[in-house]
Amino acid sequence: MFRDYQDDIDDIAILYGHTSRSAKGDNRIYALAARRFGKAGTGHFESLVRTDAYSARDRYRSNLSLEVLRSAPPVGEVQRRLKDFLDGVPVALAFSEHSDLEALRRFCGVDRIVDLNFAAEFFLQQLPSFSLVRLWKELMAKQHENMSFSAAELVELAEALIRHICWKDLNDSHRKTAGVIRYYLQRSKTLFGRLCCRLATHYSDFFGDLLSLGTDGDTPPTGALFSKRRSGAPCSKANPVSDSARSGFCGRMRPFRMLSPDCRQQGGLARIRRRPHSTDPLNAARRALLSSDQYWQRCNYDRDIKLRQGIGRLLRSETDRGRVVILDRRFCDLPLAGEYLGAPMRRCA
Numbered sequence: 001m002f003r004d005y006q007d008d009i010d011d012i013a014i015l016y017g018h019t020s021r022s023a024k025g026d027n028r029i030y031a032l033a034a035r036r037f038g039k040a041g042t043g044h045f046e047s048l049v050r051t052d053a054y055s056a057r058d059r060y061r062s063n064l065s066l067e068v069l070r071s072a073p074p075v076g077e078v079q080r081r082l083k084d085f086l087d088g089v090p091v092a093l094a095f096s097e098h099s100d101l102e103a104l105r106r107f108c109g110v111d112r113i114v115d116l117n118f119a120a121e122f123f124l125q126q127l128p129s130f131s132l133v134r135l136w137k138e139l140m141a142k143q144h145e146n147m148s149f150s151a152a153e154l155v156e157l158a159e160a161l162i163r164h165i166c167w168k169d170l171n172d173s174h175r176k177t178a179g180v181i182r183y184y185l186q187r188s189k190t191l192f193g194r195l196c197c198r199l200a201t202h203y204s205d206f207f208g209d210l211l212s213l214g215t216d217g218d219t220p221p222t223g224a225l226f227s228k229r230r231s232g233a234p235c236s237k238a239n240p241v242s243d244s245a246r247s248g249f250c251g252r253m254r255p256f257r258m259l260s261p262d263c264r265q266q267g268g269l270a271r272i273r274r275r276p277h278s279t280d281p282l283n284a285a286r287r288a289l290l291s292s293d294q295y296w297q298r299c300n301y302d303r304d305i306k307l308r309q310g311i312g313r314l315l316r317s318e319t320d321r322g323r324v325v326i327l328d329r330r331f332c333d334l335p336l337a338g339e340y341l342g343a344p345m346r347r348c349a
Helices: 056-062 066-070 075-085 101-108 116-123 132-140 151-169 178-188 191-201 203-207 243-248 265-270 281-289 292-299 301-314 329-333
Strands: 011-019 029-038 043-048 091-094 112-115
Touching: 011 056, 011 101, 011 151, 029 056, 029 075, 029 101, 029 151, 029 203, 043 075, 075 101, 091 101, 091 116, 091 151, 091 191, 101 112, 112 116, 112 191, 116 151, 116 191, 132 151, 151 191, 178 191, 191 203
Parallel strands: 011 091, 091 112
Antiparallel strands: 011 029, 029 043
């Protein structure tokens, strides 16, 4: 989904397939559901798949019995029906948790599948976790009754996630920086970026809603998007921090840079030629709006946790001694007061 994609997307499908970890052979899917949206119309597909390999963990995830699966339609019949249902769909979306996207791709015949677990982490970074149970509670505004999900329920959850992203994160009338997000997504020329922009700008064509989203145009980053507070003034309800500065894009994903053309496709997301930290408009806005301590706690929390974990691997007992070398100039600007965890810090270069 991070490879180039230039074709127009007029039809999409949402898939979910429960996969067995103990199954042998080419197929490991034992329950599948799908919905399609677009110009060709909408539709719903759901079926079980006959299997004999079914573990207790599989039952915990899907709440299906082995007797029911043994009487289900055979693999070939379900594949033929599903491929007829998905005829003409170039792109599918699916959750990867408790599922195997590669097995799902082989089963349904759709070449390009977008991982919705990545989309959830990309856009909903304010959540403490991205498990299916937590996403259900956030998007459905209610607690799921048990820990197991049917394939149809997870397709419903995937649709709710897509609608949430379009209405909350890519809608100009809800988020001030939506145009900037669309600008970088479109500029990435990846399937993920083009699909997000296409769903936002042609929302009614896919989901049939009469209301259209506010997508007046993609906006390049500019400092005018962020409101500044008075020097020394504390953040309060009367002087709020913008959504993007406070919670939108401060965690581990850094979406603008992640999908920029500087991303080297051969190395995936691990090889990113980052721009200087100080020139990032989002971080510049956060530095202007937050105090130094608030900025550290909010924008460097994950880095702080990883540094503590690394020190913990170095020092295993009270008698251990060691030296930690941080090869990152950004630590020079952080409010550490010359020490970290009670140990002195000294700049070597």
